[in-house]
Amino acid sequence: MSDLYNLTIHEAMDALRRGDITSVALTQAVLERVLAVDNDICAYLTLTPEAALEQAEAADAARAAGKDAPLLGIPIALKDNISTQGIETTAGSKILDGYVPPFDATIVRKLKAAGAVVLGKTNLDEFAMGSSTENSAFFPTRNPWDVTRVPGGSSGGSAAAVAAGEALAAVGTDTGGSVRQPAALCGVVGVRPTYGRCSRYGLVAFASSLDQPGPLTRDVTDAALMLQVMAGHDPQDGTTRPDPVPDYLAALSPDVKGLRIGVPREYFAEGLQPAVERLVREALQMFVELGAELVDIHLPHTDYALSTYYLVAPAEASANLARFDGVRYGYRAEGHFETIGDLYAQTRGAGFGPEVLRRIMLGTYALSAGYYDAYYLKAQKVRTLIKSDFDAAFAGTAGCGVDLIAGPTSPVTAFRLGERTADPLQMYLADIFTLSQALAGIPAISVPCGFDADGLPVGLQLAAPALQEARMLHAAFAYEQAAGWHKRRAEMLLQKPFDYTKWQSSLWSDKSIEKISHMAMQNRAVIDNAIGEDLH
């Protein structure tokens, strides 16, 4: 079978269960694919080919012994802000360069227990703060549909890896859209679960009242399979919900007759690219053809989500990132310091990148004496209003409640590298449609809904009431099966190597370029060695 790396999880599971392929063959095919394309995509920060092939062999042995598990033998990638025991976890930051966690995050433990094979760790905006993966302290990741464009962010490495065939699926984290927006820009499926549905234990914390891990996959069925494994109560995360996890796969049916889909006017406002609007409206029309009903709704506080988010999230980040002080782990500034305060300040000033410094200071200001009420408390109150908008739309004050809320995931398709890096506020606007669901704590999915004239993917977002992931997955599945966009794979222009010199001068240092080429060489040697002669 050729192109094993392009299989979905459920296709690969069928083939594995039939005995047509082995996990080792599948994992080798994906690693070969990484070798072929990652020099251009730069999706991975760390690749662990030897450990992956060992896990694949163990999966094959387990299967030969009559065992099975939901993801037995499936190679996946993890965003590098998710702790992995014995594998470097940097959160895309220089301040954690070289940090090796002594434990696995709960979701990693669950995915491994379900048989998943971990290929490595994917690139991200530093501490998941960003919308383009350009804030990575190491290098930017590029979009498999056009390598001169960003993959979105902050889970850009995970989204690009799935789109480019460098993993069958990946895990990201979504604080204000960091799973859904890169999923939309890379033409894959991305799920933000209900806040508390998946454990945050072992995630590098950014904004604790907003962070949620979620899967990035090639279709909705795979998203259901991944979420099934990841979801559930965790004694080590007091904010996980005790509610039972329903059977997501069983919820996937093509029949959406009678489903009421709310379409907020506010999601089709100024700034939306015409092609994005057209494709999202076509997707909504397809729901009508499938028997669903569109309902015109109003989410009046949508415009306030951006300001609210950029006070609440930085405030929480300023507290969470206080732990990076050069004492217990990670980077410590060089030199002799008279006091511990000097050590903290020099380490943090040099260890954090510009976007992280900006948000720590913004959050510190919003929480400081004299400004707390005007900024942080005010934002928390507006958060209540934003949540109430959704509650009212779903509950239906006058018998007009909707089952789901639909709109574009991102106002724009993938933008060019460097296009938005100069102005932080411009970058923040890339998240404008994904912030309010995060603030409300409700689940949302991005599913591909077509391509613009340049061949760039567009995502449709469907949001559901808290804990109604099954309803959301069901509708996304029905649409996907009718529309068929999920079958398209990125055709990368790999014969034309990307000209690093074009962008490196303005954005990244020569050291980043060195690190990219060094890593590519290192990975090639390791993979060749691990796979051996049999493939060559």
Add this chain to the structure above:
Amino acid sequence: MIAATTKLTREEVAHIAALAHIALGEAELALYQEQLSAILDHAVQLQALDTDAIPPTASVLPLRTVLREDETASTLPVADALANAPAVRDNCFVVPPVR
């Protein structure tokens, strides 16, 4: 109530950086003075909303304080806890004087 435009002074930015334990150079202070002011300017729109009767949302969870049985669990071995530290001596983290 805060003003319609927010122009942070250089001294205010330096004060924020000191609160956050971040050492910044003059050029960075000037850059963040401008950028933070622009972001805060955008946030001024929130002041237009009447939120006097609105309770704040710190967490969206319907959960109250979560309790569990007080059972002994395994803890991180000292060697593992120290493995990532930049400087270690006698099972402790080494730091400059605290004063």
